[in-house]
Amino acid sequence: MSNFLPEPELGDAAQRLYDEDLADHGYVMNLSRLWAYQPEAQGELFGLIGGVAAAGGLTLRQRAVLVTACASTIGDSYCSLAWGTRLAEVAGAEAAGGLLRGDDAGLEEPERAMAAWARKVARDPSATRPEDVEELRAAGFGDGQIFAMTAFVALRLAFSTVNDALGARPDAALHAAAPAPVRRSVTYGRPAETAQEVP
Template identity: 60%
Template sequence: MEPTNPSHGFLEEPPISPEIQALFDADVADHGYVMNLTRVWAQAPAAKVALFGLLADMAQLAGLTFRQRGILISATASTVGDAYCSLAWGARLATAAGDHVADAVLRGDDEPLEAADLALARWARAVAADPNATTPADLEPLRAVGFDDRQIFAVTVFVALRRAFSTVNDALGPAPDRQLRDDAPGAVDTAVSYGRTAAELPS
């Protein structure tokens, strides 16, 4: 096994296989480069494929828009101090909803958020921070903006899976890609003052 680039995390990188190459090719197609976190998931490519397949299923079951997924992921990532997903999805949220919304969600500032965004952000933070502290009353804002119980279940699974994804990435050390930091809107870059430092060089 080849020595690991420090930006790629703490694990030695496995030899390239067709499954690993498929992960890398998907990153290049989507982002233009292989993400550092993908090199960690190269230890078990099928796990990343299965995880993101289930995330897609839950997003569909919940009827989530791209904006709503951005709210949930940004709120979850910022709650657990994950700079990687905060930069990646904070930037996407800024594109979908404006810099002010992305900044607010990443900082935990509810003031600028409309009712649906607020309900999703608060639920994501509750699930990510302390799921044992939730009460039936915490579900009422989601119901008030139109989510039924099946959708609430799917939203909760979505948040829990994103928290798991962040946990694996943060624990095993891949640095946020330099491109994510360089391309982030100013508001997102400033808000993400936590977590691992971005890589010095581009991925």
């Protein structure tokens, strides 16, 4: 079973979600089967996430660092595989695998500060200190960027929380497509589907 909820009857918006998956990936993602209950909500959430990232000038690589760091911190295997793979494409598979394990040696210095901040926000946001923000400033980030990356991580955590709580398992194809260092590093969270389980 790919999710705890059965697949809902598809309305027009959910069908568009499925069609986009088929066009982009060649299969319907388990996440989409879950968000088919409220595809408009997913669209609004992604719109907000994208708007925050754009306002903060966050590059794809920076977004991948933030998502990979926060997803691995909370044990979200789905987003870890998806965004670990994206990070591998722009930073190298070994760097991505390291970040998933909490080893940031393969990242550039400003990215290390971003990853550390994402982990703190994900782990215990009430425990952050002014010194943590100063570390981001010292890494070259302005206050607007710091707000943007914080809001970005928080919104990604909301998305992950829904997926994880309702049992979304990483797709077999997603797992198979991830580089070996990424697959080896994701030893937590819900196990990926196997090819035999795919309907």
